Amino acid sequence: MLQVYLVRHGETLWNAERRIQGQSDSPLTDKGETQARQVAERAKALGITHIITSDLGRTRRTAEIIADICGCDVTLEPRLRELNMGVLERRPLDSLTEEEEGWRRQLVNGTADGRIPEGESMQELSDRMHAALAACLELPQGSRPLLVSHGMALGCLVSTILGLPAYAERRLRLRNCSISRIDYQQSPWLASGWVVETAGDVSHLDAPALDEMQR
Numbered sequence: 001m002l003q004v005y006l007v008r009h010g011e012t013l014w015n016a017e018r019r020i021q022g023q024s025d026s027p028l029t030d031k032g033e034t035q036a037r038q039v040a041e042r043a044k045a046l047g048i049t050h051i052i053t054s055d056l057g058r059t060r061r062t063a064e065i066i067a068d069i070c071g072c073d074v075t076l077e078p079r080l081r082e083l084n085m086g087v088l089e090r091r092p093l094d095s096l097t098e099e100e101e102g103w104r105r106q107l108v109n110g111t112a113d114g115r116i117p118e119g120e121s122m123q124e125l126s127d128r129m130h131a132a133l134a135a136c137l138e139l140p141q142g143s144r145p146l147l148v149s150h151g152m153a154l155g156c157l158v159s160t161i162l163g164l165p166a167y168a169e170r171r172l173r174l175r176n177c178s179i180s181r182i183d184y185q186q187s188p189w190l191a192s193g194w195v196v197e198t199a200g201d202v203s204h205l206d207a208p209a210l211d212e213m214q215r
């Protein structure tokens with residue numbers, strides 16, 4: 001059985017300011033750096049062997065902190081990037097017009113093919129996240145990889161493994177530096193292939209974020 005751990009990056013400046021990031025980027029806050037160190041201690045205790053990260057700055061920084069504490073190398077994987085949120089990237093959440101909020105809401109409530117203008121659909125996000133996950137099956141026997149990615153990207157992955165539509169990710173709360181675990185296994189009791197063991201665990205953090213943009 002292959003165990004794969006999923007970690008959302010630490011809190012960023014724009015998470016704290018309620019600004020939309022997508023594939024745009026902002027640095028980790030001091031709190032985000034602390035969260036990364038705390039999840040790194042947990043990762044070390046779990047015996048993580050490989051750290052594979054989205055190539056955006058906030059995930060790379062989180063992955064570097066985890067790698068330092070675990071003593072692993074970091075591999076960059078662009079397919080683990082956050083959903084491309086097109087023309088709404090960099091915008092404060094509270095500044096959106098009714099029409100713009102409608103574009104965002106169609107992802108929240110909505111359809112697999114809906115997209116923010118110049119952005120990506122949830123189906124496209126799901127396809128590339130599953131491709132990145134499938135690559136973990138090529139790692140040597142006994143590997144225990146940890147993927148560092150983003151709220152919507154990881155939520156979409158977990159939702160679709162559960163057989164839910166990609167946009168069901170909005171029913172999952174994946175806070176900054178939460179850990180989820182999925183396993184690739186064959187069992188007489190469960191579906192063969194990927195199953196979800198845990199989602200959104202923050203028991204290693206001393207101060208989980210509560211703001212809405214922290215999910």
Ligand SMILES: O=C(O)[C@@H](CO)OP(=O)(O)O
Pocket residue numbers: 008009015019020021022023082149150151152215
């Ligand atoms: O892009 C963003 O603003 C948020 C959306 O949930 O994602 P993350 O902070 O996880 O990168």
